[in-house]
Amino acid sequence: MSEQALxxxxxxxxxxxxxxxxxxxQRYAHFLRQVAExxxxxxxxxxxxALAKTDDGSLVFAMWPASQFADLCAEFEWDGYEPLSFPLDDLVQDLLxxxxxxxxLPGIFYTPGxxxxxxxxxxxxxxxxxxxRP
Structure with missing residues (x-):
């Protein structure tokens, strides 16, 4: 592998x-910027x-701005889950x-910790x- 690739x-x-x-x-703001882009x-x-729960037991649909961030969380109860994308329009028009x-609830940008x-x-x-907005 080249030095540039490394x-x-x-x-x-x-x-x-x-x-x-x-x-x-800050991760929420990053999510908004990246999915808009x-x-x-x-x-x-x-x-x-993948769903999570809040402390009071409410269900949460976990979302990330990129596959790498989602992949970091594919462990423990989400072991074996794979990152999968969907269009932002589908989020706004159908999923929400x-x-x-x-x-x-929407769960924006979980991390492993x-x-x-x-x-x-x-x-x-x-x-x-x-x-x-432009």
Missing amino acids: SAIKLDAQRLADVVTLSAP TGEVWGLYRDGW PQLEEDGV ERGLTPTIYMLRVDLERAL
Whole structure:
């Protein structure tokens, strides 16, 4: 492997570590920026989407801005799950209304050591609309 390729891998690993160690609100802001830019959202999937629970027992649909971040969380109860993307439009048009109907919260950017933020469906929709404005 070339020195340039090794350097790129180290940079990617460092960038990944830098983002994962951000606070939950900073990861939320990163999520909004990245999904607005790429137009895709990532979840973990294995015979169904990965769900978590809040301390009060509410179900949470976990989401990430890129496959690498989702893959970091494919352990413990999500062992064997694989990152799978879906279009941002599907999140806004289909998934968020379905989550709201089912009483499931969005869980934004979990990490191996920390839960993500769980905004209301309304808050996530408003924040995504803001992030998508030119």
